[in-house]
Amino acid sequence: MADALITVLDASNYVLILMLVALGLAIVFGLMNVINMAHGEFMMLGAYTVLTVERAGGTYWLGLVAAPLVVGAVGLLVEEVVIRRIYHRFLDTILATWGLSLLFKQAIVLLFGPGSFSVTTPMDLSVDILGTPYPAFRLFIMAVAVATVAFTFWLFFRTRFGLAARGVIANRDMASCLGIDTRRLDRLTFAYGAALAGLAGAVMAPMISLDPQMGLGYLVPAFLAILVGGLGSIAGPLAGAAAVGATDNLTATFFSPVWAQLVVFVTAIVVIRVLPRGLVAARRRES
Amino acid sequence: MLTRRGFVAGATATGALAATGGFPAIAASTITIGAVQPFSGGLELFGNQAKLGLDLAVKEINAAGGIMGHKVEVKYEDNKTDPKTSVERTTSLIRRDKVLALSGPITSSARDAMAPTVKRLKTPLLYATNYEGGACDRYLFSFNTVPNQELEKLLPAMQERAGTSYYMFGADYVWPQKMFEAAEKIVDGMGGKTVGKEFTPWGVKEFAPVVRRIKDSGAKVLVFALPGADGITFVKQAEDLGLLKDVTVAFLGFAETYLGAFGAGKGQNMWVTVPFAASSDEPGVKDFVARIRAEAGDGVPISHYVMTHYNSMMALKGALEKAGKVDKEALIDGLEGLAFDTPTGSAAIGAADHHVTMNMYLAKTEGDGLKIVEPLGRLAPKAGCG
Numbered sequence: 221m222a223d224a225l226i227t228v229l230d231a232s233n234y235v236l237i238l239m240l241v242a243l244g245l246a247i248v249f250g251l252m253n254v255i256n257m258a259h260g261e262f263m264m265l266g267a268y269t270v271l272t273v274e275r276a277g278g279t280y281w282l283g284l285v286a287a288p289l290v291v292g293a294v295g296l297l298v299e300e301v302v303i304r305r306i307y308h309r310f311l312d313t314i315l316a317t318w319g320l321s322l323l324f325k326q327a328i329v330l331l332f333g334p335g336s337f338s339v340t341t342p343m344d345l346s347v348d349i350l351g352t353p354y355p356a357f358r359l360f361i362m363a364v365a366v367a368t369v370a371f372t373f374w375l376f377f378r379t380r381f382g383l384a385a386r387g388v389i390a391n392r393d394m395a396s397c398l399g400i401d402t403r404r405l406d407r408l409t410f411a412y413g414a415a416l417a418g419l420a421g422a423v424m425a426p427m428i429s430l431d432p433q434m435g436l437g438y439l440v441p442a443f444l445a446i447l448v449g450g451l452g453s454i455a456g457p458l459a460g461a462a463a464v465g466a467t468d469n470l471t472a473t474f475f476s477p478v479w480a481q482l483v484v485f486v487t488a489i490v491v492i493r494v495l496p497r498g499l500v501a502a503r504r505r506e507s
Numbered sequence: 508m509l510t511r512r513g514f515v516a517g518a519t520a521t522g523a524l525a526a527t528g529g530f531p532a533i534a535a536s537t538i539t540i541g542a543v544q545p546f547s548g549g550l551e552l553f554g555n556q557a558k559l560g561l562d563l564a565v566k567e568i569n570a571a572g573g574i575m576g577h578k579v580e581v582k583y584e585d586n587k588t589d590p591k592t593s594v595e596r597t598t599s600l601i602r603r604d605k606v607l608a609l610s611g612p613i614t615s616s617a618r619d620a621m622a623p624t625v626k627r628l629k630t631p632l633l634y635a636t637n638y639e640g641g642a643c644d645r646y647l648f649s650f651n652t653v654p655n656q657e658l659e660k661l662l663p664a665m666q667e668r669a670g671t672s673y674y675m676f677g678a679d680y681v682w683p684q685k686m687f688e689a690a691e692k693i694v695d696g697m698g699g700k701t702v703g704k705e706f707t708p709w710g711v712k713e714f715a716p717v718v719r720r721i722k723d724s725g726a727k728v729l730v731f732a733l734p735g736a737d738g739i740t741f742v743k744q745a746e747d748l749g750l751l752k753d754v755t756v757a758f759l760g761f762a763e764t765y766l767g768a769f770g771a772g773k774g775q776n777m778w779v780t781v782p783f784a785a786s787s788d789e790p791g792v793k794d795f796v797a798r799i800r801a802e803a804g805d806g807v808p809i810s811h812y813v814m815t816h817y818n819s820m821m822a823l824k825g826a827l828e829k830a831g832k833v834d835k836e837a838l839i840d841g842l843e844g845l846a847f848d849t850p851t852g853s854a855a856i857g858a859a860d861h862h863v864t865m866n867m868y869l870a871k872t873e874g875d876g877l878k879i880v881e882p883l884g885r886l887a888p889k890a891g892c893g
């Protein structure tokens with residue numbers, strides 16, 4: 221019983237982290253039609269923000285608050301300088317954001333060097349779950365992920381901003397005719413996506429090695445989650461993240477990480493073949 | 508370093524004959540060594556470590572009058588941690604820059620990719636990274652360790668201190684697989700038991716399932732071969748999930764570059780055997796560390812990669828002087844069977860296998876350093892040649 225519970229907790233942990241990463245990516249990719257190859261690097265920037273704050277003498281919690289703000293601001297800048305010029309050139313977004321990812325990585329190499337860093341685990345204590353000690357920080361990460369997902373749903377489905385944003389997604393020209401400032405919404409949506417990546421990087425920072433290449437390890441499963449889950453909605457990528465994360469983690473638990481990778485990709489191919497529009501097909505029509 | 512010296516393609520096919528007009532006293536030609544090392548693409552740390560050693564060696568050789576009056580220079584090329592780029596750089600260094608010998612790379616995949624080129628163009632490659640063994644050719648020399656040198660004293664030491672059951676976990680590529688093969692034989696030989704062996708693909712960020720499995724296996728020793736950032740991530744998570752309280756880690760391929768990456772007070776009591784530890788009390792090592800520090804500053808970690816690359820240049824000097832002339836074949840003949848001095852004492856290159864017998868040390872991580880527990884004396888390599 222205890223074993224099963226721990227297995228479920230470990231799997232949920234990974235699923236929720238993946239949701240946190242995929243959510244930002246999904247908002248930018250699914251809603252704005254920009255394939256953001258630099259999403260992993262936004263995460264990395266979030267983690268390095270925490271590192272910088274910690275080095276300057278601040279606490280982890282200060283870094284955790286600063287990271288989404290800093291990365292959101294970077295996102296705003298990137299949208300203004302690069303992304304807004306290529307909304308209509310779908311394939312070019314891949315090239316441009318990939319270039320950005322190289323730029324960010326190299327900037328980190330220049331500023332911090334190519335080596336690995338670590339951030340101290342802020343809660344160095346364990347909670348006893350049916351006799352098995354479980355790191356409290358992992359529970360905290362899960363709570364952050366759940367709260368962020370809930371907040372995002374609230375933002376997009378319960379606020380005027382969300383209504384307008386969904387309006388722009390559904391029909392940009394019509395929304396603009398109705399007096400909605402589409403530029404402002406594009407800017408904010410992209411910045412929000414970037415801020416989510418920054419937050420994900422910051423919460424993960426104490427669990428992993430901080431290095432310039434760290435983004436890729438999450439970008440790939442997050443993209444997979446979006447493809448499996450389906451584009452154009454917020455629920456899709458979450459379902460995808462649950463499917464990809466749980467398959468990966470459970471296969472790794474009962475077999476091995478090598479099999480996990482194999483099973484995840486094969487399952488993804490099967491899902492995409494059987495349900496080309498993803499697990500949660502978008503209800504909106506192509507505009 | 509990046510500016511190309513005006514080079515004159517010599518009439519003789521004997522390596523680099525770049526003109527060195529203003530060199531005083533002796534107007535001998537410069538010996539150029541080509542270094543194909545990663546300075547971008549993920550393994551920069553190791554490339555930089557190699558460069559520290561090579562630069563110091565060249566500086567000292569030139570300060571002492573060069574090799575038989577020839578000044579030495581190293582021409583660095585960035586292989587971007589990529590085998591294909593390594594081959595391109597190798598070809599251009601040999602053909603365009605007329606290097607006498609090559610140094611590098613770090614990864615086995617890059618070395619294996621370069622091997623056919625150096626054989627075809629008959630240019631010795633001085634490889635100074637620990638690897639899985641089996642790279643044997645007239646034109647290949649290895650200055651770091653092969654599996655038996657790292658394992659044959661480390662595992663008995665673990666058995667004595669931690670227990671007789673072993674779990675092996677590493678990255679899914681050739682080096683960990685060969686390491687574990689060798690390790691299993693040693694474990695069997697001393698009556699221990701391998702309770703699990705497992706590999707992971709690169710780039711995994713969540714190790715909780717593996718950590719739980721190792722914990723459940725009841726193993727006392729974790730033989731660990733997951734290099735780089737993934738290894739750091741694993742150790743961090745293993746520590747958080749309480750695994751490091753139950754098992755003692757035998758860390759393969761460890762270098763001082765890892766220190767500090769685990770965080771203060773973390774990653775303690777991990778055991779290694781290394782050909783060099785910067786914290787050693789031996790006068791030779793202390794002196795070497797001081798010389799590197801004078802060049803590179805205080806903040807830089809100094810790992811065995813620095814020393815093995817330094818050694819490879821010093822061996823090159825010894826070999827050319829032994830042979831009495833500067834050409835590629837003479838260099839190889841000189842290197843075969845060469846005994847030379849290193850910061851950790853004397854070392855010898857096998858005449859047949861081209862691998863190095865050298866002093867090794869049992870050490871463990873303690874505080875923020877690597878502490879030598881016991882000098883193991885000279886260990887001969889089992890290079891796996893034929």
